[in-house]
Amino acid sequence: MTTPSDRDESPGSHRDRGIDPPLPPAPDPLALPSPARGRYLMLVIVMLLAGAYAGQQVHHQMWAETWMTTMDRCLRGDIEGAAPGRGSPDPADIVRHGETVKRNYQRILDCTGPVERRRALSALGGAVAVLVLGAILMVLLPYRLLLRAGPLRAAPPSWTARVRAAATDMGLRRAPRVVFGSLRLREPFTAGPPGRAKIVLPPGIVALPPAQADAVIRHELAHVRAGDVSLVWLTRGVWLALPPVLLVPLTVVYGPILRGFAGRLLTGDDTVSAKLGSIGDLTLRMLPQSLISDYITRAALLLAVAAMVSLAVLRSREHEADLRAVQGRSSGPLASLLRRRPEDHHSWWRRLTAIHPTPARRLAALEHPAFVLGSPAIDAFVVSLLATMVFRDLRAMLPNGFGENLHLGGTMRVAGTAAGLVLALGWGTALWRAAAPIEGRAPSSWRATLAMCGGAFLGQVVSVWNTATTLTTIRASNTLMFAILPMAVAAAGVCSTALARRWILNRRPAPLSRPGYGAALVVNIVVFVGGFWIGGDTAVLLAQREHLGGWLKAYLVSGAFSDSEGVPAAGLAITTVLVWWWIIRERGIPRPPAREHMSQVRPPWSYATFLIVLSGSAAVSAAIIRWFVTSPAEKGVLFYAGQFDYLAPVCAGLTCLLVLLVLEGRAGLAAGITAATTATVLAATVGWLHYLAKSSDPIGAIRSLTVPALGMIILIVFTVATATAFLPALTWSHRPAARRAAIIAAPLLTATLGLAVLNSGDLLLIPPL
CATH class of the missing domain: 3.30.2010 (Zincin-like)
Structure with missing residues (x-):
C-alpha cells in the first residue's frame, strides 16, 4: 500500500505546483572554472577599447580634414546599375544586380581603405599603449605589495x-x-x-x-x-594605465592654448603665442566644449564602473577560495577562524569598496554555496553591460578598409564573436554553476533576464565611443539596435539556463570530466555569440523594412537570408546533437522504491522516444502538406516556390516548440529547441528527397532547404525565449495521456500552419532584392 510520503514523491505530485520536479544529484559546481576569469577579461577589453577611442581622437585632431574629405569623395562616387523591379522572376537580373552591388561596395572599400586603415591604426595605438603600461604595472604592483x-x-x-x-x-x-x-x-x-x-x-x-x-x-x-592571480594584477595595471592615455586627446586640444599662454608669460613674444592660440581656437571649434565634458564624464564613469566591478569580483574570489579550501573536508576550522574575527560595521560605502567580504558573509557562503554560486540580477546587469560595451566599441573601432570581409556585416561578426566569447566565460559559466546547487529545482531567471536587458541597453548608451551621442543622433541612426540587441542578449541567457538544467539531468554526482566541461563551454559560446549575431542582424534588417516590404518580411529576411552564411545554423545543429546525447543518457527523476508502483517508473529512454515521435509526426505532416498542396502564388515563379519549400519545415519546428512550452513551461525550452531543430531538418530532408530527381545540384538543394529553415527556427527561438523566463515550470509531459495528446495534436497543428502559409498569398513572400 502506498504511504502518504510515497504519494508526495510520486511522478504526478509536482504537476500542478508550477515548479520543476526534483533533479538528480548534480556534479560539483566548482568543477567548472570560475567566471571571474571571464569578468576580468571583459574589464580589460573594455578599458583597452577606451584607450583605442583616445587614439582615434588623436587621429581626428591631426587628420580630421583629410579623413572627412576622402570619405565624402568616396561615398559620392558614381553608383552603377539599378535594382531589378519588385517581384522580377528573372534569376539573371538578380545575379547581375548582386554583382553590381558587390563591385560598388568593393570600389568604396578600395577608395576609403587608406584613411580607414590610418584611423584604425591610430585607435590600435591607443589600445596598445594601455596594454603595455598595464603589463608593466602588472609586474611592478605585486613587488610594491611585497615590499x-x-x-x-x-x-x-x-x-x-x-x-x-x-x-x-x-x-x-x-x-x-x-x-x-x-x-x-x-x-x-x-x-x-x-x-x-x-x-x-x-x-x-x-x-x-x-x-x-x-x-x-x-x-x-x-x-x-x-589561475587568475595574474589577471587580477593585469586588471589593476590596465585600470591605472588608462587615465593618462585618456588625457592625451585633451592634451592635444588644450596643448596649443597652454603653450601660447606660457610663451606670452615667459618671452612676451605675441607672434608665437598668437599662432599657437589660433591653432587652439581651431581645435576647440572642431571639438566643442560639450563634447569635451561628455568625454570626461564618460571616462570617469568607465573608471568608476571598472573599479566597482573589479572589487566585486575580488570579493567573489574570496568566497570561491573558501569553498575550494573546505572541499572534501570539514568547514569547521575555517568557520571557527572566521567567527573569531570582529564584524565590520563600517558604512555601506566602505563595504562596497572593500576587497574582502565580511566574516558574516563568508560564513553564510560556507553554509549555503548557492549564495556564492548563484546568478544574482546585479551580476547579470554588470556582465551584460560590459559585454555590450565590447560589442559596441569593437564595431565602432574596426575599419572598413581591410578588405571585403570587414564590411558592415563583417565588423558585426567580429564584434559579436568577441562579445559572445567573453559573455560565455563571464556569465554562461556562472549560469551553469548556479544550476547545480539549487537543490532539486530549476532556478527562475526572470530577474536576471530583466537585468540583462537593462545592462545591454545601457552598455550601448554609456560607452566612451558614444561620446557626443544624444537622443537625436540615436534616433537618426539605427534605433532598433538599442531595443533588439538587449532582448537577444537576454534570450541567450535564458537559453543557456534551460540548457544547463537539461545538462544536469544527465550528469552523475561524479566529478565533471574534461569532455563534459568542453561541451558546456561549446554550448555557451554558440548561444551567446549567436545572440549578438542574431540581434545585430535583425536590428539592421528591420531598419530597412521599407525596402523589404514591411516588418514581417524584414523579420523573415533576417532569419532566413541574413549574411551569416549558415554559421548560426551549424551552431544550432551542434547544440542539438549535444542535447540529444544528454537526453538519451538522462538518468531520470528519482522515484519512490515502492514495488507495486514500479510499472509507473518511466525508463530513461522514454522521454527521448516521445521527442522523436513528436518531431517525426510534425515533420511528416509538413512534408505531406508541401507535396500535395500548391500555393497559387508560386505557380510559374520558381523563386517563390523555393520560399514555400523552407517555410513548410519551419511550421513543423514551430509546432514542436509550442507544444513543449505548453507541456513543460520554461522547463521545456531546451527540449523544445531540440525537437524543433529535429523536426525542421527531417521535414527539409523529406522535401529534398521529393525534389531530388529534379535537382542537378543535390548538395546545393539540401542547403537551400535546410539553412534558411534553421535560420528561421533560431530567430523564432530567440524571439520567444525571453518570454519563457516568466513562465512557470510545468510537468505535464510526464503524464502518458498528455504525451499522447501532444503527438496527436502536433501533426494537426503543423498542417494548419502549413495550409495557412501556403494560402497566405504574397504576405510572407520576399521579392527579389
Missing part, C-alpha cells in the same frame, strides 16, 4: 612541507613558494609576477591550531589553483 609586507623571510622546512602536501591534495602540479612577512602583517595574501606567485603568511599563523592553519594555507592555494 610593504616585508622584510620577508623564508618559511621553515616544516611549513614548506605542509604547503606542498596541501598543494598536492588540491591538484596543483607545483607548490608556490611560501614566506613569512613582518610583524605588521595581519592578513595572508598571494602575490608575485606571472608564473612565480608566492604565499605571504603573517607570523601569527604559527599560534593557530593546525587545522585552522591548514585552512588558511588551503585558502591561499585556492587562489593559485584558480
Whole structure:
C-alpha cells in the first residue's frame, strides 16, 4: 500500500505546483572554472577599447580634414546599375544586380581603405599603449605589495612541507613558494609576477591550531589553483594605465592654448603665442566644449564602473577560495577562524569598496554555496553591460578598409564573436554553476533576464565611443539596435539556463570530466555569440523594412537570408546533437522504491522516444502538406516556390516548440529547441528527397532547404525565449495521456500552419532584392 510520503514523491505530485520536479544529484559546481576569469577579461577589453577611442581622437585632431574629405569623395562616387523591379522572376537580373552591388561596395572599400586603415591604426595605438603600461604595472604592483609586507623571510622546512602536501591534495602540479612577512602583517595574501606567485603568511599563523592553519594555507592555494592571480594584477595595471592615455586627446586640444599662454608669460613674444592660440581656437571649434565634458564624464564613469566591478569580483574570489579550501573536508576550522574575527560595521560605502567580504558573509557562503554560486540580477546587469560595451566599441573601432570581409556585416561578426566569447566565460559559466546547487529545482531567471536587458541597453548608451551621442543622433541612426540587441542578449541567457538544467539531468554526482566541461563551454559560446549575431542582424534588417516590404518580411529576411552564411545554423545543429546525447543518457527523476508502483517508473529512454515521435509526426505532416498542396502564388515563379519549400519545415519546428512550452513551461525550452531543430531538418530532408530527381545540384538543394529553415527556427527561438523566463515550470509531459495528446495534436497543428502559409498569398513572400 502506498504511504502518504510515497504519494508526495510520486511522478504526478509536482504537476500542478508550477515548479520543476526534483533533479538528480548534480556534479560539483566548482568543477567548472570560475567566471571571474571571464569578468576580468571583459574589464580589460573594455578599458583597452577606451584607450583605442583616445587614439582615434588623436587621429581626428591631426587628420580630421583629410579623413572627412576622402570619405565624402568616396561615398559620392558614381553608383552603377539599378535594382531589378519588385517581384522580377528573372534569376539573371538578380545575379547581375548582386554583382553590381558587390563591385560598388568593393570600389568604396578600395577608395576609403587608406584613411580607414590610418584611423584604425591610430585607435590600435591607443589600445596598445594601455596594454603595455598595464603589463608593466602588472609586474611592478605585486613587488610594491611585497615590499610593504616585508622584510620577508623564508618559511621553515616544516611549513614548506605542509604547503606542498596541501598543494598536492588540491591538484596543483607545483607548490608556490611560501614566506613569512613582518610583524605588521595581519592578513595572508598571494602575490608575485606571472608564473612565480608566492604565499605571504603573517607570523601569527604559527599560534593557530593546525587545522585552522591548514585552512588558511588551503585558502591561499585556492587562489593559485584558480589561475587568475595574474589577471587580477593585469586588471589593476590596465585600470591605472588608462587615465593618462585618456588625457592625451585633451592634451592635444588644450596643448596649443597652454603653450601660447606660457610663451606670452615667459618671452612676451605675441607672434608665437598668437599662432599657437589660433591653432587652439581651431581645435576647440572642431571639438566643442560639450563634447569635451561628455568625454570626461564618460571616462570617469568607465573608471568608476571598472573599479566597482573589479572589487566585486575580488570579493567573489574570496568566497570561491573558501569553498575550494573546505572541499572534501570539514568547514569547521575555517568557520571557527572566521567567527573569531570582529564584524565590520563600517558604512555601506566602505563595504562596497572593500576587497574582502565580511566574516558574516563568508560564513553564510560556507553554509549555503548557492549564495556564492548563484546568478544574482546585479551580476547579470554588470556582465551584460560590459559585454555590450565590447560589442559596441569593437564595431565602432574596426575599419572598413581591410578588405571585403570587414564590411558592415563583417565588423558585426567580429564584434559579436568577441562579445559572445567573453559573455560565455563571464556569465554562461556562472549560469551553469548556479544550476547545480539549487537543490532539486530549476532556478527562475526572470530577474536576471530583466537585468540583462537593462545592462545591454545601457552598455550601448554609456560607452566612451558614444561620446557626443544624444537622443537625436540615436534616433537618426539605427534605433532598433538599442531595443533588439538587449532582448537577444537576454534570450541567450535564458537559453543557456534551460540548457544547463537539461545538462544536469544527465550528469552523475561524479566529478565533471574534461569532455563534459568542453561541451558546456561549446554550448555557451554558440548561444551567446549567436545572440549578438542574431540581434545585430535583425536590428539592421528591420531598419530597412521599407525596402523589404514591411516588418514581417524584414523579420523573415533576417532569419532566413541574413549574411551569416549558415554559421548560426551549424551552431544550432551542434547544440542539438549535444542535447540529444544528454537526453538519451538522462538518468531520470528519482522515484519512490515502492514495488507495486514500479510499472509507473518511466525508463530513461522514454522521454527521448516521445521527442522523436513528436518531431517525426510534425515533420511528416509538413512534408505531406508541401507535396500535395500548391500555393497559387508560386505557380510559374520558381523563386517563390523555393520560399514555400523552407517555410513548410519551419511550421513543423514551430509546432514542436509550442507544444513543449505548453507541456513543460520554461522547463521545456531546451527540449523544445531540440525537437524543433529535429523536426525542421527531417521535414527539409523529406522535401529534398521529393525534389531530388529534379535537382542537378543535390548538395546545393539540401542547403537551400535546410539553412534558411534553421535560420528561421533560431530567430523564432530567440524571439520567444525571453518570454519563457516568466513562465512557470510545468510537468505535464510526464503524464502518458498528455504525451499522447501532444503527438496527436502536433501533426494537426503543423498542417494548419502549413495550409495557412501556403494560402497566405504574397504576405510572407520576399521579392527579389
